[in-house]
Amino acid sequence: MATTPPKPSRLTWFALVLLVVSIGINYLDRGNLSVALHNIEGEFHLNKDQLGLLGTAFFVSYALLQIGAGPLIDRFNVYWVYAGGYLIWSAATLLTGFARDIHFLGFTVSSFAVLFTLRLALGCGESVAYPAYSKIICAGFPETLRGAANAAIDAGSKVGPALGVMLGFFLMNRLTWRGMFIAIGAASLLWLIPWCVVAPKLTLRQECSTIKAPPYREMLRHRAFWGTVMGLFGGNYTWYLLLTWLPYYFETDRHYPHDSLAILSSLPFWGVAVSSMLAGLAADAIIRRGRIASRVRQATVSLGLLGCCLFMLPAVIIRNETISITLLIVACICLGLFSSNHWALTQTLAGPEAAGKWTGIENCLGNFAGITAPWLTGAILQTTHSFLLAFAVSCLMLLVGVAGYWFVVGTTRRVRWSTELASETASA
Numbered sequence: 001m002a003t004t005p006p007k008p009s010r011l012t013w014f015a016l017v018l019l020v021v022s023i024g025i026n027y028l029d030r031g032n033l034s035v036a037l038h039n040i041e042g043e044f045h046l047n048k049d050q051l052g053l054l055g056t057a058f059f060v061s062y063a064l065l066q067i068g069a070g071p072l073i074d075r076f077n078v079y080w081v082y083a084g085g086y087l088i089w090s091a092a093t094l095l096t097g098f099a100r101d102i103h104f105l106g107f108t109v110s111s112f113a114v115l116f117t118l119r120l121a122l123g124c125g126e127s128v129a130y131p132a133y134s135k136i137i138c139a140g141f142p143e144t145l146r147g148a149a150n151a152a153i154d155a156g157s158k159v160g161p162a163l164g165v166m167l168g169f170f171l172m173n174r175l176t177w178r179g180m181f182i183a184i185g186a187a188s189l190l191w192l193i194p195w196c197v198v199a200p201k202l203t204l205r206q207e208c209s210t211i212k213a214p215p216y217r218e219m220l221r222h223r224a225f226w227g228t229v230m231g232l233f234g235g236n237y238t239w240y241l242l243l244t245w246l247p248y249y250f251e252t253d254r255h256y257p258h259d260s261l262a263i264l265s266s267l268p269f270w271g272v273a274v275s276s277m278l279a280g281l282a283a284d285a286i287i288r289r290g291r292i293a294s295r296v297r298q299a300t301v302s303l304g305l306l307g308c309c310l311f312m313l314p315a316v317i318i319r320n321e322t323i324s325i326t327l328l329i330v331a332c333i334c335l336g337l338f339s340s341n342h343w344a345l346t347q348t349l350a351g352p353e354a355a356g357k358w359t360g361i362e363n364c365l366g367n368f369a370g371i372t373a374p375w376l377t378g379a380i381l382q383t384t385h386s387f388l389l390a391f392a393v394s395c396l397m398l399l400v401g402v403a404g405y406w407f408v409v410g411t412t413r414r415v416r417w418s419t420e421l422a423s424e425t426a427s428a
Helices: 010-044 048-064 066-075 078-096 111-126 129-140 143-201 223-252 258-288 293-317 321-366 368-384 388-408 418-427
Strands: 102-104 107-109
Touching: 010 048, 010 078, 010 111, 010 129, 010 143, 010 223, 048 066, 048 111, 048 223, 048 321, 048 368, 066 078, 066 129, 066 321, 078 111, 078 129, 078 143, 129 143, 129 321, 143 223, 143 258, 143 321, 223 258, 223 293, 223 321, 223 368, 223 388, 258 293, 258 321, 293 321, 293 388, 321 368, 321 388, 368 388
Parallel strands: none
Antiparallel strands: 102 107
């Protein structure tokens, strides 16, 4: 039988702090392309379709490799698998600063192809992140603390882009866009030092359960699984549109001056970060008062997606700068309600036996939004020369997410897996 994790130790809390820092770096590394996008467009003479494809490249490898990430962390030590992925994505960030045409044996590999390949490598490294987070949190934190633990991770994922925009513009203005990637990639590698000290002490006795994880085919038969996939796709579509295009939108559509561009571009991300942390803590507090955990998290994520939809489209339509940025920040605050609780809901539905695998396959399918959103936004811009339709599509996807979490997931009961039932029968 799976057991509830004991109260987290100080070492476990410190490991969580390191993970929060790492997810901030994770999102800084995947989002810094948006800061340099306008400069890369000019230097390499790329069109909007190509810019969209660069944003998509990361998510192609990131999404597809989620399928193997779950079994990988189930089979090997999750702490070292995560360290290996971190090393790959940090190196890819650093090497992006050296991207240029490559001439070899009479063939020429274009700078665009080099950038595209490095974004694929970045996705490969980061593909282990969320299955690893899910496994570690499920192992080390009881249900009443998972909202806070997941919210801390999620807040880090939102602080990363917020700081990344500010730091990116600062470094780019002083070091060029190439220097920005090199500096950020080199600094990111320093995180591995404390992690390599802590990881050997995080022994596998903390793993969630000795019960074998269920096979994928069993997971795919459950309606709740497909509801979480729809919900994640809907929320991710908007998040990845913001992550890959927001600074470019502010620079080319709103024409914000360069001296304020870094601050204004980061404000929506700060809104998501603060909201995410507070929403996770609030959900945990409600659960501790006796409310059903899965229903609390289901309601929170659904209301968050709906609120984001209601505020985001007016933010794009209204041309008054103050009202527009205010509405966009409010929309992102609503998005924080979703982002802080959706993984905790998945962990509750899946149970400790399936948390890694469920997260991996859900993140794979849900991150097809990352493949779609950057490319489709670029195609819409190339055709209409406006962001309005791009954001309208995003709002439609948010409604798809609400339908998934509320109607398809439906009654939120923890799934009882065949491996769990077999273990109970054997021990009876």
